[in-house]
Amino acid sequence: MTNTAISVKGLKKSFKDKEVLKEVDFEVQRGEIFALLGSNGAGKTTAVNILSTLMKPDSGEVSICGFDVQRQPEDVRQSISLTGQFAALDGMQTGRENLMMIAKLRGVSNPVQVTDNLLVRFNLTDAANRRADKYSGGMKRRLDIAMSLIGTPAVIFLDEPTTGLDPEARIEVWDTINELSEGGTTILLTTQYLEEAEQLADRIAILHGGRIITTGTLTDLKEMFPPTKVEYIEKQPTLEEIFLALIGKGGEVNEK
Amino acid sequence: MKSNTGVLLGRLMRNILRSPDTIITVAITPIMLMLLFVYVFGGAIETGTDNYVNYLLPGILLITIASGVAYTSLRLFTDVKSGLMARFNTMPIKRSSVLWAHVLTSFVSNALTVVVVILVALVMGFRSNADILDWLTVVGILGLFTLALTWLAVIPGLTAGSMEGATAYSYPLIFLPFISSAFVPTETMPKIVRAFAENQPVTSIVDSVRALLYEGTVGNGIWIALAWCVGIMVIAYLIASKAFKRQLG
Ligand SMILES: Nc1ncnc2c1ncn2[C@@H]1O[C@H](COP(=O)(O)OP(=O)(O)OP(=O)(O)O)[C@@H](O)[C@H]1O
C-alpha cells in the first residue's frame, strides 16, 4: 500500500470544443487535506466529478487509493464519498431517514446506531425527525457531510463545502473537516475562498486556465503572492470576527 | 442489489404518501373527466350502449396513467437536480437500481390510482361481466402501457433543464385519448381525424380493454395494442438508458 491517496496525471476534459481541463497533475497523500482553489468556471467541479467516477476523462491517468477510475470504478466507489456543490439530500425525508437510507445502501451492519451517532456528532439530534427541506443552509450541509461519512470511506471529496453558508455555519463545517482529517480521512476540497484554503488545507493547488499553476503549502504560496494580496486575505477573518462577536460567538473563533 | 432497489423504492413511496396532493391530483383529474362526460355530455353522446360509464372507463384509465407518469419525470428530475442522483452514482451500488426504483414506484403508484378510479366508476354504475382471466389480461395490458409510458417519462426526467420541461411531454399524452375511440366512436369523425384516431395506440388499447371487460373476448385489436405497448417500451427504454449513460459523461 502506497501513501498516495489520489493521483492525477495529464488529466484532460473538454465539453464540445471547450477545453476545461487542459493538463492537470497533482497528488494527494493519505490523511491530507488538499484544497483545489479556483475561480468560477475554473473546472473544479469537473475535476471532482471525474475523480468520483461521475464523468469520464478524455485522457490522463486518475487513480484513487491505487484504483483506476476508468478501469476499476467499483473499487473507487468503495473508497470514496462525494459531497457535491449543493447539499444532496431528500428534502421530503427527515434527517434521520436520509442517514438511514445511505446506511442501508452502503450495507453497514448497524444502520440505526450509525445514524444515531452521526446525528449526535453533527448536532442534529433535535432536528432528526424534521423534514430536511425545513433545515437551515448550515444544517443541510452538516447532514449532507454526515451522509458522506457513512461507511467510513478513505477519501472524501467536498465540492465548495461552505459556499452560500454564513460565517457561523462555515466555521462549523471547517471544524467538521478538521475533525475528519484527524481521524485519518483523506480530504480533497474545492473552494473559491483563499481564506478557506488557508484555514484548512495542508496543501493547496491553484487551478487556472485548465492547469494547476502552483501547488504547495500555505507558506510556499504566501511567498509567491504579492504582499498586497496577502494583506487582503488577512483582513477577512477580522471582519468575520466582528460579525461573530456581534452575534455572540466570538469566543469560539479566538480558540482557532 | 435487489435490496438496494427496495430501499430506494421505499423512500420514493414514502415521499408519495407524504404529499397527498400528488395522489389527489392524479386521481382527481380523471374522476372529474368521468363525472363531466357521464353527467354533462353523456346524455348527448351516441355510443350505441346504454351504460356510458362502461364505454368511458378504459379511456379514463389510460388518461389516469398518462397523467400519473408525469410525476415519475418530476421525481427523477428532482433527484438529478438535488444531486442525490450524483450521490447514488458515486456509491458502491448498482447504478441501474436507482432507475429501477423510480420505474417500480411509477408502477405501484399508478396501480393505486387506477384502483381508486375504478372504485369511483363502480359507484357511478360501471359493471363488467369479465371473468378472472379477462381481468388478468386487462391488468397485463394496462401494466404494459404503464411501463411503456414510465420509460418514456424517464427520458425528460433525466434530461430536462427545468421542471416544466420535465413534465410538458405529458400534455399530448393526456390529450391523445380525446382523439381516439375513448369517448366517442371513431365512425362519426371527419375522414382525416378518423384515420389518425383509428391508427394511434390509444384506440387499439381502449378497444381491447372494452372487448375484455364487456364482450368476454380479447378482440382482434389486442395484438396491435400489445405491439404498440411493447414497441414504445423498448424504444423508450433504449433512449432512456442512453440518456442515463450520457449523463454520466
Ligand atoms: N456538462 C457540461 N457540459 C458543457 N459544459 C460544461 C459542463 N459542465 C461544466 N461545463 C463548463 O465547464 C467549465 C467548468 O465548469 P465547472 O463546473 O467544472 O467549474 P467550477 O470551477 O466548478 O465552477 P464553480 O465555481 O462555478 O462551481 C464551465 O465553463 C462550464 O460552463
Ligand SMILES: [Mg+2]
Ligand atoms: Mg463547481
